[in-house]
Every structure is written in structure tokens, then in C-alpha cells.
Amino acid sequence: MTVDAVTALARDALFLIIKTSAPVLMISLVIGLVVSIFQTATSIQEQTLTFVPKVVCVFLGLMLFGHWILNTIVGYMTELWSNFSVYIR
DSSP, X not given: OOHHHHHHHHHHHXXXXXXXXHHHHHHHHHHHHHHHHHHHHHTOOOGGGTHHHHXXXXXXXXXXXXXXXXXXXXXXXXXXXXXXXHHTO
């Protein structure tokens, strides 16, 4: 296995991680921003106020995007295992 092949595998794996985690991270970012703006506007300085909405929305996001995330990861792993003989040379 050449250095280029290893680099391509690592690049594909990192891109897959970014692609599959982006929807949930964006949900968390948007909810955190909305709650922070609400806290600033109302002068509420409660630290735990951001926790519950983020957890609920991330859970809903995982329910919504979970099927796609799992199919994407399974597809990548199937591709890796089907080419396994190429990697051990």
C-alpha cells in the first residue's frame, strides 16, 4: 500500500466524520446561539438554560438524521472491507 493510498483513506475518513457530524453540530450551534441571544435580551444569566434545549434538539436531530448518518458510515465501511485485499499488500 502506497503513501498516496493511505493519505486518500485518511482524507476520506476525515471527510466522512465531518460530513456525518455536521448536521448535529449545526443544530447545536444554532440552538446555542438562539438561547444566548434570548439570555442577552432578557438579562437571564442562568448557565443551565442552554443545556436542556441543546440536548433535546440534538436528540431530535439524531432521530431525524440518524438513518442517513448510519447509511453513510455503513457504505464507507462496506467499501473499506470490500477492498481489504488491496490494503494488505
